[in-house]
Amino acid sequence: MIRLLRYPAINGIFISLFSAFYSLIFFITAGHIEFQRILYYTSSTLKPKPFWSNWAAFLHAGNQKYIGAAIIILTLLIIVFLIKQHRPYDEYQVKILANCFMTAGFITICAVALLFFYILSEHVGTVEKMTLFIIVHWISVLIADLVFVLYCHKKKKISLRYT
C-alpha cells in the first residue's frame, strides 16, 4: 500500500475521482427543486440560528455550483503540478504523504464522531450539516494536497543514480 504512494499518478487519480464526484453532485443539486425541498432551515415557519438559515439560503440559491467549480480548479492545479513531477516520490516524500493521510484520517474520524453527536443533539437540517461538513473536509484535503505537491515540485530533470 505504501508503495502505491510513490507514484504521483495515484495521488492524482484519487483526488480526481473524489473531486469529480463531489463537484458533480454540487452542479446537479444547484437549483434542483428536489434538493431545495429537502433543505430544512429554509422554512419560513422556523426560527433557526442565523448561521444555518444563511447557509440553507446559500444552498437553496444553488450557489454550491461555485464551490464545485472551486473544487475543480484546485484539483486541476494539483494535477498540473503532478504532471510536472517526472519521477516517483522518494522515500522521504512518501513518508510525509503517508503521515498526511494518517493525520487526515484521524481528523476525519474525530470530525465524523462530532458530526454524529451534533446531528443527534439537533437532528434536523441534516442535509445542510452534511453538505457543510463535506465541503470543509474536501477543500481542506485539496489544499493540503496542493501544499504537498508544491513542496515536492522539482524543476530539475531526472537525477542520475550513483553507480
Next chain:
Amino acid sequence: MRNLVKVFREERNLTQKELGERVGVSRQAINAIETGKFDPSIWLAYDLARFFGVSIEALFLFEENDRK
C-alpha cells in the same frame, strides 16, 4: 539518528541538491537526513555510504538511545 552525511558532503563540495541527485532522492530528503529528522531506508543508507566510499557504520552513528 546522528550521521556524518553533511561532513562528507561538504568535503566533496556538494550541495544537498547535488548529493540528492547522485543518490536519487530529493534535496528535502538529504536535508532531513542531515538534520536527523529522517532515518533513511537500508538501501538509501547503503547508496550514501557507497557514494562516499565508507561503510554504513562510518556514516551513520548507531546508538542504543536512537533505537525505535
